[in-house]
Amino acid sequence: MIVAISAAVALAALGYVAFGGIGANLVYYWSPTELMEAGRKAQGADIRLGGLVEAGSVQRAADGLTLRFRVTDGTTTVPVYARAVPPAMFREGIGVVVEGTMGADGEFQTERLMVKHDNQYRPPGDTEDLDMKELLETMKIADG
Amino acid sequence: MNTILGQSLVLAGLAACACGAPIAFVAGARRSDRGLQWSRRLAFVFGGAMLLANLVMEIALVTHDFSVSYVAQVGSRATPLVITLVSLWSSLEGSILFWGLVLGLFTAAVAWWQREGARDYLAYTLGTLFSIGLFFTFLIAGPANPFAPTPPPVPLDGPGPNPLLQNHVLMIVHPPMLYLGYVGMSVPFAMAVAALLRGQLGPTWLRPMRQWLLLPTGFLTVGIMLGGWWSYEVLGWGGYWAWDPVENASFLPWLTAIAAVHSAVVQQRRGTLKAWTTILILLTFLLTILGTFLTRSGVVNSVHSFTQSPIGPLFLIFLGICLLAVVALLALRIDTLSQSGGDAGLHAREGAFLMNNLLLVLLMFTVLVGTLFPILAEAVRGVKVSVGEPYFNRMAVPVFLGLLLLMGIGPALPWGRSRPEAVRRVLLAPLPAALAGVLLTWLLGGRGYLLLTGGLAGYALWVTAARGLEPARTGRPGVVRSASRIFGGYLVHLGVIVTFVAIAVSATTQSSHEATLAPGQSMAAGRYEITFDRAAVEQQPHRLLRKAEVTVLRRGDAVGTLEPALSQYPTQREPLGTPAVRTTLSHDLYLTLMNIGPDGTVGLRAIVTPGVVWIWIGVLVMVAGTTLCLLSPEVGRRSG
Numbered sequence: 001m002i003v004a005i006s007a008a009v010a011l012a013a014l015g016y017v018a019f020g021g022i023g024a025n026l027v028y029y030w031s032p033t034e035l036m037e038a039g040r041k042a043q044g045a046d047i048r049l050g051g052l053v054e055a056g057s058v059q060r061a062a063d064g065l066t067l068r069f070r071v072t073d074g075t076t077t078v079p080v081y082a083r084a085v086p087p088a089m090f091r092e093g094i095g096v097v098v099e100g101t102m103g104a105d106g107e108f109q110t111e112r113l114m115v116k117h118d119n120q121y122r123p124p125g126d127t128e129d130l131d132m133k134e135l136l137e138t139m140k141i142a143d144g
Numbered sequence: 145m146n147t148i149l150g151q152s153l154v155l156a157g158l159a160a161c162a163c164g165a166p167i168a169f170v171a172g173a174r175r176s177d178r179g180l181q182w183s184r185r186l187a188f189v190f191g192g193a194m195l196l197a198n199l200v201m202e203i204a205l206v207t208h209d210f211s212v213s214y215v216a217q218v219g220s221r222a223t224p225l226v227i228t229l230v231s232l233w234s235s236l237e238g239s240i241l242f243w244g245l246v247l248g249l250f251t252a253a254v255a256w257w258q259r260e261g262a263r264d265y266l267a268y269t270l271g272t273l274f275s276i277g278l279f280f281t282f283l284i285a286g287p288a289n290p291f292a293p294t295p296p297p298v299p300l301d302g303p304g305p306n307p308l309l310q311n312h313v314l315m316i317v318h319p320p321m322l323y324l325g326y327v328g329m330s331v332p333f334a335m336a337v338a339a340l341l342r343g344q345l346g347p348t349w350l351r352p353m354r355q356w357l358l359l360p361t362g363f364l365t366v367g368i369m370l371g372g373w374w375s376y377e378v379l380g381w382g383g384y385w386a387w388d389p390v391e392n393a394s395f396l397p398w399l400t401a402i403a404a405v406h407s408a409v410v411q412q413r414r415g416t417l418k419a420w421t422t423i424l425i426l427l428t429f430l431l432t433i434l435g436t437f438l439t440r441s442g443v444v445n446s447v448h449s450f451t452q453s454p455i456g457p458l459f460l461i462f463l464g465i466c467l468l469a470v471v472a473l474l475a476l477r478i479d480t481l482s483q484s485g486g487d488a489g490l491h492a493r494e495g496a497f498l499m500n501n502l503l504l505v506l507l508m509f510t511v512l513v514g515t516l517f518p519i520l521a522e523a524v525r526g527v528k529v530s531v532g533e534p535y536f537n538r539m540a541v542p543v544f545l546g547l548l549l550l551m552g553i554g555p556a557l558p559w560g561r562s563r564p565e566a567v568r569r570v571l572l573a574p575l576p577a578a579l580a581g582v583l584l585t586w587l588l589g590g591r592g593y594l595l596l597t598g599g600l601a602g603y604a605l606w607v608t609a610a611r612g613l614e615p616a617r618t619g620r621p622g623v624v625r626s627a628s629r630i631f632g633g634y635l636v637h638l639g640v641i642v643t644f645v646a647i648a649v650s651a652t653t654q655s656s657h658e659a660t661l662a663p664g665q666s667m668a669a670g671r672y673e674i675t676f677d678r679a680a681v682e683q684q685p686h687r688l689l690r691k692a693e694v695t696v697l698r699r700g701d702a703v704g705t706l707e708p709a710l711s712q713y714p715t716q717r718e719p720l721g722t723p724a725v726r727t728t729l730s731h732d733l734y735l736t737l738m739n740i741g742p743d744g745t746v747g748l749r750a751i752v753t754p755g756v757v758w759i760w761i762g763v764l765v766m767v768a769g770t771t772l773c774l775l776s777p778e779v780g781r782r783s784g
Contacts, residue, residue: 022517025535029528046532065658085658085747088710088739089718115718 150291157193158281168271191252214290220304234305237290268338322367328360333429380721382751393435419481496554552604577606629776635769643762649755669750
């Protein structure tokens with residue numbers, strides 16, 4: 001009896017310790033539409049936002065260290081402010097994943113900018129179709 | 145030709161396991177000498193068939209025999225020979241075949257080295273190994289068959305292995321080490337099952353089991369370290385550990401294996417913790433199968449997701465069967481397990497061992513929850529999330545500090561009952577070393593947690609040195625263990641302390657700098673001045689290398705040139721970054737080329753990380769210590 005009780009207490013403590021911090025440390029994978037639906041919840045949360053770079057939206061700063069662009073999923077568009085040197089493949093019309101959080105001004109703030117992972121070679125300039133599954137894989141791969 | 149030969153050899157291995165398992169179990173139950181001899185022969189057949197099957201695959205790879213489906217999948221005439229040789233484990237089917245080889249060799253090795261032990265015990269051990277082998281040879285023969293013939297027309301050339309795996313020499317050694325550790329855990333598992341079947345968990349079981357547990361634990365340690373090193377040298381993000389699900393999959397059984405190595409010491413010295421040691425060993429094996437399921441099934445995505453395939457569910461079934469068998473066996477032998485042998489009292493030294501075990505299991509549980517949570521969240525609520533690094537670090541940092549503390553006070557404490565003043569004396573003696581550690585850390589600029597780490601490390605170093613050299617100094621080895629074994633054990637502790645400190649330093653003091661540079665322009669990174677000279681292009685047989693030639697100055701003195709590059713493989717759209725690293729004993733300068741602009745500018749990231757190299761050095765010291773323990777004369781390998 002005493003063994004059972006102490007085992008239960010130990011398990012509960014273990015569960016608390018293990019699960020306690022999990023809620024605060026989740027990273028959400030969202031599309032622009034899901035991001036907008038989340039509203040104020042998105043501010044301060046750790047988010048990986050996936051979508052296409054909208055054509056004609058990229059503005060690079062003169063020092064090459066920051067840039068602004070818009071990410072779209074066809075229905076919703078989110079402005080992004082990136083303090084990061086973009087990866088080699090970055091261009092308009094390409095699928096990207098940005099990790100950061102929503103600012104109070106409605107602009108997504110990021111310091112991590114990743115280009116969609118693609119196992120198939122396509123010539124540059126080829127138009128992208130938005131494949132959420134592949135995009136999601138990029139979001140998850142970004143852990144490594 | 146190769147397809148038929150390979151498939152026949154795999155079927156021979158399958159047959160050896162299918163016959164071996166029942167023969168060995170019956171031989172164990174009847175204590176039959178003839179049955180045992182047949183089991184041993186079949187173990188050699190299993191090992192031999194797997195060795196030859198892998199050899200056939202290597203020949204097919206080297207001769208570019210694209211009629212073998214696996215060669216058509218990963219082979220390429222442009223790939224250098226070394227890379228072709230190691231593409232054996234660059235994709236799913238090949239890596240399962242390699243798994244079969246390692247399991248076959250371990251089974252044969254057990255049959256050879258344990259032959260002079262108790263008959264029924266060896267028979268049960270082999271029976272368990274055959275049962276595991278049956279599952280894997282079935283996978284190789286059926287669902288993940290690397291020898292399947294390529295459907296016509298047979299191609300003239302193939303795509304080559306995954307570019308990420310071609311990119312660095314570490315890929316040659318990291319997977320075999322990991323497999324030797326992962327698969328090797330089957331042996332202590334089989335021995336634990338055998339001991340439970342016999343109903344005896346005494347010293348005749350424990351002594352050889354400890355060696356067979358230590359061996360894969362050592363391999364797993366090296367495998368995990370090399371994985372981190374590869375991630376650091378190849379992936380270009382400047383770190384070596386990201387709590388990636390696949391990293392976690394290798395880390396989980398390592399934690400329980402380390403716990404088992406320690407609780408086995410208590411069992412050998414005091415005769416207690418028998419049930420606990422057994423459960424840890426059983427758990428370690430189950431975690432290796434869980435880890436394999438996680439990485440093979442595609443339920444988690446990571447840099448390792450190249451190994452996804454539909455055989456995932458089979459691993460889940462296998463895991464379920466193993467779990468049921470283990471629970472049933474434990475229930476059946478509950479009386480054996482609850483027999484309290486030896487001194488049941490918990491004294492100072494034993495308490496430290498127990499705390500070490502609790503911390504390791506606590507961390508294992510935390511990592512397990514964090515790894516499985518996203519899978520469950522997606523299955524139950526349909527939300528896509530991942531668990532961020534802070535969750536893992538929140539638990540790992542205190543646990544590692546706790547382990548560092550225990551490495552100091554544990555070995556200082558005496559075994560068994562002792563007087564309080566004696567305990568106080570041995571605990572106070574190393575305090576000057578702790579103070580020196582704090583002071584040194586402070587002088588080097590460390591603050592906060594680093595000061596605590598420095599103090600604990602100083603204390604632990606003192607105790608490690610004092611205890612490890614004691615037998616050599618006084619000429620009195622321990623009661624059970626030889627001087628070299630004791631020295632080896634503390635050498636491992638020394639490596640752990642070095643690695644812990646290096647991890648703490650590198651994780652807290654890294655600095656990163658980014659800039660876009662035109663030729664001739666410079667950027668500053670810490671005390672470095674980095675000048676971009678020119679961009680260059682190099683065509684290699686299997687890839688196109690676009691490099692940035694960079695001159696590096698440290699405090700105004702030229703220290704050399706670095707060439708971070710982007711490698712373009714014909715089969716992949718995005719180029720892969722190949723970082724350039726300048727390693728010194730105190731810090732690393734890590735340069736990644738992020739992009740090459742059309743106007744001739746380059747985007748560069750420079751990361752300065754103190755202490756990284758000591759992580760690898762610490763693990764090498766652990767390997768040296770483990771080797772010494774394994775070669776120690778006191779514990780006879782043949783006593784079983």
